Amino acid sequence: MLPWLTVLALVTGCSPTRNNDVPLTGGDALSGDLHVLVAASLLPVAETLAADFERRHSGVEVLISAAGSSALREQVLAGAPADVFVPADPVHLETISDEMGLVGTPVAVARNSLVLAVPAGNDAGVASLADLSRPELLIGLCAAEVPCGTHARAGLTRAGIAAAPDTDEPNARALVTKLAAGELDAAVVYASDAASVEDIEDLGWPAGAAPETTYQAVVLTDALNPGAAAAFVEFLLSATARDAFEDHGFRAP
Known part of the structure; x- marks a missing residue:
């Protein structure tokens, strides 16, 4: 025992x-x-x-x-x-x-897994992970030292994407709050967040296997x-x- x-x-x-x-x-x-x-x-x-x-x-x-x-x-x-x-x-x-x-x-x-997410309506027309490098968009990631940020950056590197985040949030909920409020055009968040917040659209991970955490x-x-x-x-x-x-x-x- x-x-x-x-x-x-x-x-x-x-x-x-x-x-x-x-x-x-x-x-x-x-x-x-x-x-x-x-x-x-x-x-x-x-x-x-x-x-x-x-x-x-x-x-x-x-x-x-x-x-x-x-x-x-x-x-x-x-x-x-x-x-x-x-x-x-x-x-x-x-x-x-x-x-x-x-x-x-x-x-x-x-x-849990990570997904590319946008505010409801997707006014910026985000369609792929490559859009995270568009300089005219407001992009959010979790800070590199927390798991959602660590795994997001690793997954983007594997996909060959050089993201240009405008904000590095201290935790997943802070990032989701900004995304749902329309303060960001796109972000990498947990699938659980995208499923539980009505004002967020889940675009999946359109570049092979999504990063996961346990x-x-x-x-x-x-x-x-x-x-x-x-x-x-x-x-x-x-x-x-x-x-x-x-x-x-x-x-x-």
């Missing part, structure tokens, strides 16, 4: 159950604040999952913090309150593991509520969570 599952069994007095819609632990056996740090692209689905988890465990309050994965990693390393971390790229978990360790092995909970969740070594943290990570593997991820445009890992 993985260490964080052992913690869960000790706290709840029962074994967790995967891939069903019944409470994964003993309901009221868990209590206290649960600090969950998630990549900004996960915020909408994380809020949905947090509310569901709280209904199952009335004594737990899930506190979601969302930002760029690199910023969250630095918060964890600086000692900010954090029980569970779900970045948009496993590389950030590797850094934390090397410097302070992890409880158990990270588990993949969802996948979200992994883990209980942190300094977790103040390890029992609830282990239960929440296990909940992310349930059928209920999988359905929620798919409803928000993510794919199964």
Whole structure:
């Protein structure tokens, strides 16, 4: 049994159950604040999952913090309150593991891919990735240090595209907000964002295979509520969570 599952069994007095819609632990056996740090692209689905988890465990309050994965990693390393971390790229978990360790092995909970997206109506007539190099257009990417920016630049390089971004946003949600507001003519965003925001049109990735990322969740070594943290990570593997991820445009890992 993985260490964080052992913690869960000790706290709840029962074994967790995967891939069903019944409470994964003993309901009221868990209590206290649960600090969950998630990549900004996960915020909408994380809020949905947090509310569901709280209904199952009335004594737990899930506190979601969302930002760029690199910023969250630095918060964890600086000692900010954090029980569970779900970045948009496993590389950030590797850094934390090397410097302070992890409880158990990270588990993949969802996948995502990048797409070329435009504001509804596509007034600029964007049709391909090559349009990202048109100087007359307002182009947006995520900053290079966060996963949506790292993978976007790698994918564009493979496609032979020299993008000329007018803005490098600190996280995926900030980029999507500008795109949906019509402040940009085109951007590279996550497929989940394009699926969940009405004012954005998804043009796919018209240059072969789209860049992908996998979200992994883990209980942190300094977790103040390890029992609830282990239960929440296990909940992310349930059928209920999988359905929620798919409803928000993510794919199964």
